Amino acid sequence: MNRSYRYPLIMLSALFVVRFTPAAAATDPGDLGPARGSPIEEALVAPPNVPAPIHRDHPARVIVRLETHEVIREIADGVRYTFWTFNGSVPGPMIRVRQGDTVELHLKNDPTSHMAHNIDLHAVMGPGGGAASTVTPPGQESVFTFKAMRSGVFIYHCATAPVPMHIANGMYGLVVVEPPQGLPKVDEEYYVVQGDFYTTGSYHEPGLQPFDMQKMLLEQPTYVLFNGREGSLTGSNALTSKVGDAVRLFVGDAGPNLVSSFHVIGQIFDDVNVEGGTLVNHNVQTTVLPAGGATMVQMETLVPGTFLLVDHSITRAFMQGALGELKVAGPSRPDLYNKVSGGPILGAVAPPPEVAAAPGTVDATADGRRVFTQICAACHQGNAMGLPGAFPPLAMSDYLNSDPTRAIGIVLNGLSGKITVNSTGYESVMPPQGPQLNNDEIANVLTYVLNNFNNKGGTVSAAEVKAVRAASAPK
Secondary structure, three states, rough: OOHHHHHHHHHHHHHHHHHHHOOOOOOOOOOOOOOOOOEEEEEOOOOOOOOOOOOOOOOOOEEEEEEEEEEEEEEEEEEEEEEEEEEHHHHHHHHEOOOEEEEEEEEEEEOOOOOOEEEOOOOOOOOOHHHHHEEEOOOEEEEEEEEEOOOOOEOOOOOOOOOOHHHHHHOOOEEEEEEOOOOOOOOEEEEEEEEEEEEEEOOOOEEEEOOOOOHHHOOOEEEEOOOOOOOOOOOOOEEEEOEEEEEEEEEEEEEEEEEEEEEEOOEEEEEEEHHHOOEEEEEEEEEEEEOOOOEEEEEOOOOOOOEEEEOOOOOOHHHHHOEEEEEEEEEEEEEEEEEEOOOOOOOOOOOOOOOOOOOOOOOOHHHHHHHHHHHHHHHHOOOOOOOOEEEOOOOOHHHHHOOOOHHHEEEEEEEEEEEEOOEEEEEEEEEEOOOOHHHHHHHHHHHHOOOOOOOOOOOOEEEEEHHHHHHOOOO
């Protein structure tokens, strides 16, 4: 070959090689290399419990198995609802992996389901968060894999159309992706997800309640709940810890509509992972969770007592169900928290003497209903069903029906401490109403309650109230 042609050909060949050789894939800092060791079956547990912390020092292949079930169960005492679930619980089980892990997710749809379901995990960096790969008709199974590239706390939910309806029926949960170094050790960990629910019946209306699409479109939920049921985190279901414990809560807000103002009454969050990411805020009273968002909060339980978990859009807590309890056991710490005294205000003016109404001028039933609506319903609710873990029911109340005379003293003088109503314990404070209500008003409201709300009936007279008032007056 003529030498004058050789060098241009060599140069052209080199140029061709450079131009058409594929570029090496960029290395993402979240990619910690291939999975090592044998695959690990994720040990899923029902909420509010969480899988054990991760102590591995390398990425692994983690197999997660979820199955969708459509189930009927109570959303509140006496109220049933058809939930759509992952693994039969609301929320579904928390998934816990390490940054860099490859997750192999199996999604089965129970053959008895009426709907196709899928899953969108906010921890996934891929189309639809996995939704596009997991549309699963009843009786079938879908499998896909993803690498957990970013640490944090993430929501997962069903994303089958209509997406808001699937979420509103309970199809959601959390994915926790631990950083490579793991999370700091704590004494207790729990898992809470808030959701808004839309029933055709009103709050506490009994029976099987269908889903109400119009209420959802108007963003007017009947219930706002932690973990899918009123009372799911109160009474015997309360979260527990001991004095001096470090407690970590993984908290999500599935929506589908409402933003949550998450707060624990009587606590301050030492650490809050803002929006579930790596930015940590300190000494926080209330943290905001967007719909479809999550966080991780940590606090130290310094003194004993019962601490309420609430959405501090506070109507939702005390009138729609977004209420939980953290019960802390252990010795008191009067150096940190101590009630010094309590009693009548010195120099307080006594209430004016009663002026009896002329006979027949007061409708006792209407007056009893008025007092109940204006005063009692604020805590015991308009249907007298109370609030789980906070205020006992007056409806069908064995405590009230067994001793109406005792009820007179409670209304007059208030009540604090533990009581048991319908086999459920309550510990709250009722302020005395004697200074504000006269004998007729107390008699009328107690008679009204005894003869409504499926109670056994009966009459309380103004003379009986007068006698109890006189007996309990300071000597």
